[in-house]
Amino acid sequence: MPAAEQRNRIAQVVPDLPTFAVDDGFSYAIPEGMDDIGVGSIVRIPLGARRVRGYVTSLRLGDTSRLKPIVGISGEYPVFDEGLLQTLRWAALHYVAPVSVLLGRAAPPNLPRGKGKKPAGELPQLTSAIPTVSGAAANGRHSRPLCLVTAGPYAATIAGAAKEPIATGRNVAVIAPTVDEASSLTEELREVFGERVLNVSSSLPAKQATRIWVNANNHGGYLIVGTPEIALWPLGSPAMWVVVEDGRRAMKAKQTPTLQVRDLVRRRALVERTAVVFLGPIPTLDTLAKGAGTLEFAGRVWPLVELVDRREDAPGSRSLSPATVQAVRGAVKRGGQVFVFVSRRGYAPAFRCVSCRELRRCPECGSGPDRGDTCRRCGTPLGPCSECGGRRFEPLGAALGRVGEELSRSLGDGVVGVIGSGRQVLVGTERDLPYVPSAALTVAVDADALLMAPHYRAEEDAARILARVVGTVARGRGRRCLVQTAQPSHRALAMLRSGHPLQYLHELEAERERDGLPPTASLLSIEVSGDGTARAADIAGVVADGIQLHGPEVGGGCTRWFLQGQSLQEARVQLRGIVQQWRDAGLKVRVDADPIDL
Numbered sequence: 228m229p230a231a232e233q234r235n236r237i238a239q240v241v242p243d244l245p246t247f248a249v250d251d252g253f254s255y256a257i258p259e260g261m262d263d264i265g266v267g268s269i270v271r272i273p274l275g276a277r278r279v280r281g282y283v284t285s286l287r288l289g290d291t292s293r294l295k296p297i298v299g300i301s302g303e304y305p306v307f308d309e310g311l312l313q314t315l316r317w318a319a320l321h322y323v324a325p326v327s328v329l330l331g332r333a334a335p336p337n338l339p340r341g342k343g344k345k346p347a348g349e350l351p352q353l354t355s356a357i358p359t360v361s362g363a364a365a366n367g368r369h370s371r372p373l374c375l376v377t378a379g380p381y382a383a384t385i386a387g388a389a390k391e392p393i394a395t396g397r398n399v400a401v402i403a404p405t406v407d408e409a410s411s412l413t414e415e416l417r418e419v420f421g422e423r424v425l426n427v428s429s430s431l432p433a434k435q436a437t438r439i440w441v442n443a444n445n446h447g448g449y450l451i452v453g454t455p456e457i458a459l460w461p462l463g464s465p466a467m468w469v470v471v472e473d474g475r476r477a478m479k480a481k482q483t484p485t486l487q488v489r490d491l492v493r494r495r496a497l498v499e500r501t502a503v504v505f506l507g508p509i510p511t512l513d514t515l516a517k518g519a520g521t522l523e524f525a526g527r528v529w530p531l532v533e534l535v536d537r538r539e540d541a542p543g544s545r546s547l548s549p550a551t552v553q554a555v556r557g558a559v560k561r562g563g564q565v566f567v568f569v570s571r572r573g574y575a576p577a578f579r580c581v582s583c584r585e586l587r588r589c590p591e592c593g594s595g596p597d598r599g600d601t602c603r604r605c606g607t608p609l610g611p612c613s614e615c616g617g618r619r620f621e622p623l624g625a626a627l628g629r630v631g632e633e634l635s636r637s638l639g640d641g642v643v644g645v646i647g648s649g650r651q652v653l654v655g656t657e658r659d660l661p662y663v664p665s666a667a668l669t670v671a672v673d674a675d676a677l678l679m680a681p682h683y684r685a686e687e688d689a690a691r692i693l694a695r696v697v698g699t700v701a702r703g704r705g706r707r708c709l710v711q712t713a714q715p716s717h718r719a720l721a722m723l724r725s726g727h728p729l730q731y732l733h734e735l736e737a738e739r740e741r742d743g744l745p746p747t748a749s750l751l752s753i754e755v756s757g758d759g760t761a762r763a764a765d766i767a768g769v770v771a772d773g774i775q776l777h778g779p780e781v782g783g784g785c786t787r788w789f790l791q792g793q794s795l796q797e798a799r800v801q802l803r804g805i806v807q808q809w810r811d812a813g814l815k816v817r818v819d820a821d822p823i824d825l
């Protein structure tokens with residue numbers, strides 16, 4: 228045997244620079260006295276002539292004679308472990324983002340220091356609605372992700388499910404779509420768990436957010452309620468994740484990397500062997516297609532729904548049917564709270580033919596058009612009414628302001644207002660839904676605009692939004708929800724009336740599979756600022772068997788391509804190089820994994 232060569236500790240470090248060029252990291256010698264360095268440590272390293280921050284991704288023994296040493300350790304402990312690192316790497320690949328960008332998402336805003344505070348306080352007696360999942364989580368076992376089909380309120384369900392794992396000293400993490408929803412869930416859960424509930428959201432000052440990161444990282448027995456970014460925080464590897472309404476837009480980042488909460492949480496649960504529960508009235512096709520189980524409580528998921536058939540209205544009846552106006556008047560007279568739901572600002576209403584009252588839609592793709600004469604989704608010329616050849620069309624809905632004015636004309640001054648005005652009749656859009664007080668009557672003005680929105684997920688989205696709208700109605704006799712539509716036999720509306728979504732969702736899932744769309748297949752959109760058509764050859768280079776390339780489409784100041792296929796893994800790997808090349812050339816590039824508006 229040759230004499231043992233000198234073997235010292237070496238760290239592989241990914242510099243904290245947002246570029247694919249440093250994805251693999253570089254090797255550095257760990258000097259004596261820095262024995263604390265481990266996977267996930269934040270360190271300072273020399274890089275060229277600079278000193279930069281970096282994350283340790285692995286350790287090994289070897290010859291350090293030709294390596295530069297690490298300069299120092301920042302922060303008192305690692306910001307990820309091997310398990311979380313796997314998820315971070317997976318996300319870097321899936322979302323076509325530099326590894327360093329993802330590693331940074333695990334870290335708190337400031338450097339982590341201090342021991343943090345232990346949770347304290349008695350735990351109440353609670354029973355779980357999902358004892359098998361709660362039990363598995365408490366015993367550190369992975370269980371199949373579960374969609375709990377419920378229109379809320381969520382706090383009691385979460386409290387019951389979380390109690391057992393918390394009692395065994397594990398953490399439970401809850402992700403809500405918005406800051407306000409996370410705060411109000413926190414308030415309700417504090418009534419049960421007191422100071423064991425930690426609230427963290429994107430609006431928190433860095434110091435406070437860091438303190439919570441430290442508490443949850445160093446101790447078990449906490450219930451952490453936060454906004455989407457906590458999906459990549461270590462949080463002491465929670466025994467259970469609860470995701471509230473994962474189909475909401477807020478659950479997917481708009482900027483690159485376009486991280487989707489459910490993907491991250493599902494991935495972590497698999498690697499870290501923990502439980503995941505998705506809560507919401509209509510589970511996403513994605514969770515179902517990727518193997519989640521479902522549980523529906525007895526009874527309807529949401530209250531009863533009545534359809535108002537707009538085909539019965541005379542032309543010129545504006546955005547509210549006479550039958551609806553009458554119902555609103557009645558509710559006002561009885562002193563009840565009324566909520567009128569209109570589509571988001573900037574949304575095109577559904578249009579119908581003035582002569583035959585049929586909805587106007589694109590003959591090619593079925594989308595509802597806006598005021599123009601070509602389809603806003605596929606560009607097909609629309610022409611006259613396909614039923615009767617009529618050339619005049621009228622909108623069946625309007626934006627918030629217009630609907631409010633119409634209502635004020637029928638009901639008088641001081642009755643109608645926006646959410647938060649305290650008026651008896653409130654008009655609001657999707658983003659107002661979390662703030663609607665429990666209503667005696669709720670009206671959805673234009674279900675058709677949602678159902679015919681110009682993207683492949685329109686129907687799924689519409690069903691989910693409408694179910695949330697229905698959920699604003701208080702339960703009990705005399706409470707009503709009216710949904711205005713010119714297509715009362717639409718299957719999404721039939722499902723809404725039935726109060727049970729699962730059968731319908733399986734139907735949608737089968738159609739997506741047939742059409743090669745997510746969740747069964749993958750989509751990837753690549754967007755580059757300006758006219759990028761000259762770069763088309765780069766993109767064409769990643770196309771292989773089983774991948775379809777769409778584009779380039781030039782418009783709106785950018786050029787866009789889509790890749791579609793059963794697996795885009797290989798394409799994602801190749802895109803990393805291309806995206807870096809383009810960025811190095813000064814182009815602004817946005818990659819969206821499973822874009823939602825196609």
Ligand SMILES: [Zn+2]
Pocket residue numbers: 580581582583584585612613614615616617
């Ligand atoms: Zn017609």
Ligand SMILES: [Zn+2]
Pocket residue numbers: 589590591592593594602603604605606607
């Ligand atoms: Zn079209």
